[in-house]
Amino acid sequence: MFTVRSTVKTITAHVKPTQQLRYKRDKAGLNPQLERIVNQLSVMSAARKQPRLLKLCDEDYIKHRTVMKAWSLYRKNKIEHNESLLEKQYQSMNEAAAELQSINPKLYEIANEHQFGKRFPLEIRTPTDFPPRQIWFYDYFPKVDGSKQQ
Amino acid sequence: MASTPVSRGIWSNFANRSKSLSVKNPSLQNAILSPNLPKGPSTLKASVNKLKYNSPIGLDKIYPLAYDLLEKRSESIYNEVSKIEEKIKSVKDQSELSKLNKEKENLLIKSEQENPEVVFNSIFQTKSLDRSQPVYRHYLKEQWKSYKRMLTMQRLETLAIIPDTLPTLEPEVDVNLKFPHNNVNTWIEPGKILSSNVTSKPPAFEIIEFKESKDDLYTILIVNPDTPDVQNNTFSTTLHWALKDIKLSNNDSMVDIKKLDENKDSILIDYLPPVPEKNLGNQRFAVWVFRQDGKLNDSITKDSIKRTKFNIREFVAANKLAPIGAHVWRSVYDLNTDNVRKLYGLPAGRIFSRGKL
Numbered sequence: 001m002f003t004v005r006s007t008v009k010t011i012t013a014h015v016k017p018t019q020q021l022r023y024k025r026d027k028a029g030l031n032p033q034l035e036r037i038v039n040q041l042s043v044m045s046a047a048r049k050q051p052r053l054l055k056l057c058d059e060d061y062i063k064h065r066t067v068m069k070a071w072s073l074y075r076k077n078k079i080e081h082n083e084s085l086l087e088k089q090y091q092s093m094n095e096a097a098a099e100l101q102s103i104n105p106k107l108y109e110i111a112n113e114h115q116f117g118k119r120f121p122l123e124i125r126t127p128t129d130f131p132p133r134q135i136w137f138y139d140y141f142p143k144v145d146g147s148k149q150q
Numbered sequence: 151m152a153s154t155p156v157s158r159g160i161w162s163n164f165a166n167r168s169k170s171l172s173v174k175n176p177s178l179q180n181a182i183l184s185p186n187l188p189k190g191p192s193t194l195k196a197s198v199n200k201l202k203y204n205s206p207i208g209l210d211k212i213y214p215l216a217y218d219l220l221e222k223r224s225e226s227i228y229n230e231v232s233k234i235e236e237k238i239k240s241v242k243d244q245s246e247l248s249k250l251n252k253e254k255e256n257l258l259i260k261s262e263q264e265n266p267e268v269v270f271n272s273i274f275q276t277k278s279l280d281r282s283q284p285v286y287r288h289y290l291k292e293q294w295k296s297y298k299r300m301l302t303m304q305r306l307e308t309l310a311i312i313p314d315t316l317p318t319l320e321p322e323v324d325v326n327l328k329f330p331h332n333n334v335n336t337w338i339e340p341g342k343i344l345s346s347n348v349t350s351k352p353p354a355f356e357i358i359e360f361k362e363s364k365d366d367l368y369t370i371l372i373v374n375p376d377t378p379d380v381q382n383n384t385f386s387t388t389l390h391w392a393l394k395d396i397k398l399s400n401n402d403s404m405v406d407i408k409k410l411d412e413n414k415d416s417i418l419i420d421y422l423p424p425v426p427e428k429n430l431g432n433q434r435f436a437v438w439v440f441r442q443d444g445k446l447n448d449s450i451t452k453d454s455i456k457r458t459k460f461n462i463r464e465f466v467a468a469n470k471l472a473p474i475g476a477h478v479w480r481s482v483y484d485l486n487t488d489n490v491r492k493l494y495g496l497p498a499g500r501i502f503s504r505g506k507l
Contacts, residue, residue, distance in 0.1 A: 057191035059181040060205050062270045063213045069264050070216030073223070 154214045156183050160225045161265050170280035173267045182266050185210040193274075220264045227261035255362065259288045281358070281400040291360040294324045302476065305341035311436045311478050314375045315387065315462050325439050325475040326356040330407070343432060343480045346487045352391060352421035354406035357398055357439055357475065367442040368396045369471055370405065373462050374424065376433040378502070389460040390435065392418035394446045419452060423490050424481035429502040432480040438462070440471035 030038060041049070056064060101108040123142075125132065162183070164172070173179040177192050191203045234254045241247050262268050262285040271279060272289035279286040299321050306312050312319060327338045331348045338344070338353075355370065372391040379386040395416050396405055410417055426433045446469055455465075466473065483499075491499060 054206070056206070057187075057203060058193035058270070058274055059178065059187060059191065060209065062182060062266045062273070063209055064206070065269060066220065066264065066266045067209070067212050067216040070219045074219065 154185070156185060156214045157218045157221060158183075159218075159221045160228060161221050161267070168280065168283055170271075170283060171262060171265065171268055171285075173270055174275075178270070179267065182270060185214050217266065224261045224265065227257050231257045231261065255284045258284045263288070281403070282362075284362070287360050287362075287400070290324075290358065294358075294360070298324060302340045305478055306436075306476055309341055309434055309478055309480070311375075311434060311476065314434075315373055315436045316438065316466065316473055317463075319473050319476055321475055322360070322441075323439060323475040324356075324358040324360075325437065325477045326358070327353050327437060327477045327479070329353045338477070338479055340478050341480065343482060346424065346426075346481065346484055346490045349435075349479070349481055350423050350486075350490045350493065352407070353437075354404065355437070355439075355477075357403050357405065359398070359400055359403070362400065364399050365397050366399070367445065368398055368405075369394045369440040369442055369446065369469070370396065371438045371440075371462065371465075372421075372435055373438070373460060374433055374435050376430075377458070378427065378430060379459075386459045387462060388422075389419060389455065389457045389462075390424070391421045392455065394418045394450070395442070418450070419455060419457065422457065423494060425487050425491050425494075425496060425499060426481050426483045427500050427502055428483045428487075429504075430483065432482050435479050435481060437477040437479075438473055439475040439477075440466065441474050443470060443472070 029035070097108070097111075100111065160167075161171075173182060177189055181187050181189065181192060186209075187205060190200050194200050194203060231254055234250055234257065238247065238250050238254070241250060262283070265285075268285055272286055276290070276293070279290065281287055281290065302321065302325075303319070306319065328336060329338070329344070329348045330351050330353075337356075357368065359366070370391070370393040371389065373387050373389055375385065375387045377386050377388040393405065393410070393416050395413075396409070397413075398405070424433060424435055450469065465471075487499065491497070
């Protein structure tokens with residue numbers, strides 16, 4: 001359950017009270033400054049706590065719409081471009097495989113042979129668009145076969 | 151840092167484009183075509199609001215870029231349109247031609263759909279749109295589909311106009327209806343119960359087409375399926391008004407007294423005002439709009455059609471009419487009904503009682 005009290009407590013856990021109180025454990029509750037903020041917030045209605053609705057005049061609303069449309073169009077074009085690249089890549093892979101089949105069927109068969117027992121290595125890095133910040137783990141040791149962790 | 155001005159490309163060129171694709175008010179147009187608001191927010195009325203208004207931060211920087219991107223796209227679409235226009239000149243096959251025309255219209259919509267001036271007009275100036283432009287028709291259709299079409303269909307179905315008069319309707323046009331009982335321009339909401347004073351004079355229609363139409367011919371019928379037929383212990387349909395061969399275009403969509411006065415042949419049957427009987431409850435008055443595929447047969451005259459026990463299904467089938475829109479209102483006996491009867495020289499009304507006659 002999130003209450004105003006609990007949220008304020010977690011947010012301001014690091015804030016120390018400006019006024020030191022004797023004989024009072026600070027774990028017991030909020031300090032008086034925070035207590036005041038909580039009281040003020042609890043008196044305010046939920047609508048007042050919402051961020052204000054952006055009020056645009058008609059001209060600016062049209063401009064805003066135009067910008068949003070252009071942005072969505074830009075992103076759509078980018079995605080379509082990437083997809084077409086992937087499509088081309090796949091096509092050329094297919095063509096290469098077909099060519100190999102026509103040149104040397106035996107090599108094609110070997111290339112497409114099912115490799116039993118060969119699993120996808122779980123330790124492989126997830127393929128990403130860009131290289132990682134740390135290129136190589138020099139201290140890496142592969143897991144030993146038959147170890148408890150496997 | 152000053153922001154770059156908005157480009158003046160194809161959307162500012164009116165050599166081949168209609169002038170109606172721009173904003174009429176010069177100060178508003180200037181505001182839309184500038185990165186910021188040079189004369190402040192002119193659509194805000196109160197000077198207090200004008201003074202305290204601030205445009206969103208950064209909008210003036212990004213807006214010219216967005217405008218440029220959309221305008222360039224529009225330019226490429228216009229190039230495609232000109233290619234299709236060349237093709238249309240050479241093609242003679244009718245089906246191929248209609249396909250190309252459809253394609254051209256879609257491209258014309260796409261090219262202007264994001265033009266800020268067009269968007270401004272179609273959001274804030276809906277009453278004075280040039281409906282000969284495909285893009286405005288598109289926006290109007292979207293608006294109609296989002297509410298009015300659903301409302302009309304709901305009223306037609308719950309009041310059982312469908313299937314009591316015609317089996318079904320696939321609405322294609324927006325039918326608006328008003329009565330000239332006062333000088334206030336009030337369009338009637340479908341299904342409203344109107345007083346006999348309001349309906350004592352013939353209504354005016356506005357029929358808004360969303361496809362391109364030039365001098366298309368229309369038929370309008372008003373029928374009442376709730377006329378009591380005491381002999382057979384049932385109800386029959388009465389024809390209250392019939393108009394035929396009404397010529398309408400995209401920008402000439404009103405059917406009012408002025409138009410009917412100019413071509414009197416279009417009135418097939420004169421207007422009979424609703425005069426519901428006492429104690430008979432609400433009576434439905436269905437307005438049906440049909441598109442004709444040519445002039446109506448000359449054999450259909452005032453004398454060949456009977457007002458009472460009118461079979462609307464037979465009439466529609468015989469004349470090859472395509473129902474494209476409908477409207478409905480309801481009338482009930484009130485204190486003024488007898489006056490309306492006197493005005494039109496109608497016989498005195500009957501008073502129905504609870505028991506069977």
